[in-house]
Amino acid sequence: MQQTKRILVTGGAGFLGSFLCERLLGEGHEVICVDNFFTGSRRNVSHLLDNRSFEIIRHDVTFPLYVEVDEIYNLACPASPVHYQDDPVQTTKTSVHGAINMLGLAKRVRAKILQASTSEVYGDPEIHPQTERYWGRVNPIGPRACYDEGKRCAETLFFDYWRQHRLRIKIARIFNTYGPRMRPDDGRVVSNFIVQALQNEPITVYGTGQQTRSFCYVDDLIDGLVRMMQTGDDVIGPINLGNPVEFTMLELANLVIEITGSRSRISLLPLPIDDPRQRQPDIGTALRELNWEPRTTLRDGLVKTIAYFEGLVSSGYLRPAAAE
Numbered sequence: 001m002q003q004t005k006r007i008l009v010t011g012g013a014g015f016l017g018s019f020l021c022e023r024l025l026g027e028g029h030e031v032i033c034v035d036n037f038f039t040g041s042r043r044n045v046s047h048l049l050d051n052r053s054f055e056i057i058r059h060d061v062t063f064p065l066y067v068e069v070d071e072i073y074n075l076a077c078p079a080s081p082v083h084y085q086d087d088p089v090q091t092t093k094t095s096v097h098g099a100i101n102m103l104g105l106a107k108r109v110r111a112k113i114l115q116a117s118t119s120e121v122y123g124d125p126e127i128h129p130q131t132e133r134y135w136g137r138v139n140p141i142g143p144r145a146c147y148d149e150g151k152r153c154a155e156t157l158f159f160d161y162w163r164q165h166r167l168r169i170k171i172a173r174i175f176n177t178y179g180p181r182m183r184p185d186d187g188r189v190v191s192n193f194i195v196q197a198l199q200n201e202p203i204t205v206y207g208t209g210q211q212t213r214s215f216c217y218v219d220d221l222i223d224g225l226v227r228m229m230q231t232g233d234d235v236i237g238p239i240n241l242g243n244p245v246e247f248t249m250l251e252l253a254n255l256v257i258e259i260t261g262s263r264s265r266i267s268l269l270p271l272p273i274d275d276p277r278q279r280q281p282d283i284g285t286a287l288r289e290l291n292w293e294p295r296t297t298l299r300d301g302l303v304k305t306i307a308y309f310e311g312l313v314s315s316g317y318l319r320p321a322a323a324e
Ligand code: NAD
Pocket: 010, 011, 012, 013, 014, 015, 016, 017, 034, 035, 036, 037, 038, 039, 040, 041, 059, 060, 061, 062, 074, 075, 076, 077, 078, 079, 080, 094, 098, 116, 117, 118, 119, 173, 174, 175, 176, 177, 178
């Protein structure tokens, strides 16, 4: 029988964090969700509030935290370029001071700690697909640097705590993940395209739309994170977690239009600065170390995600399409 643990999830009221809290509670653990609600919301975890094993604390991880826990999943950090560029100094602080505070906590209570790192550590990559051995190509002074370099520094801190203090660490490098509970104003491509399609508004494809991403459905990703936490102390990563099937943004736009049956047209807008041209994870390590690979196709995942956003329209959270 699996042992009940007390687990801290920072950023637990966000998109990924809320699914992770749900999964861990479902496995019988006690979960402490810490969030400052910058991009997350109580609504994401409202269905968990009655669970006696669930606790939520409003707290900013750039300040120290004292709780007794067995495991820490460190997810606190805005993930959408729109939101992490809104207050870039706070974004770097969240990644760097947040990592220092959570690593300090892990050291004090001897907890195992997993860092939600990102494919952004590879920047605009010269090798394809990206393996964990690749050191990346990041512009350290551009508008994405607060996120990319913050996450890279957090990885450095994790490895130094491991080398210096023998902390039990895990680093997952997450590639673009989507699903229900993304905010309608999140600004990331999947939620943008779905909201625009449901409102019959222009689909805003940046650049020529030939840049690629590889999209992982949230359930698959959460399974990968939990598997990684359950590995022995010798598995520390970094390990890429993502779906290796790659799409151009134009292909994604057309798929969303097709599934929603939308009347939207595609509108080409300027490409943001330092936008990576291609991104695809090599998931050989995850397959070998975690026996993990994603199961959900982009079409199936989009159908579920679109159903969620349609629910927001029918419950009045999202404006319906204007009449013809
Ligand atoms: P999200 O923005 O929905 O969630 C982030 C959560 O962290 C939010 O609830 C937010 O309020 C909280 N937060 C932000 N700053 C905080 C602070 N200083 N103190 C406490 N809480 C804070 O994003 P997400 O997609 O759920 O991403 C979760 C994590 O996974 C992030 O660390 C992100 O970098 C990483 N990640 C996500 C993806 C993806 O595609 N979803 C890809 C790579 C990495």
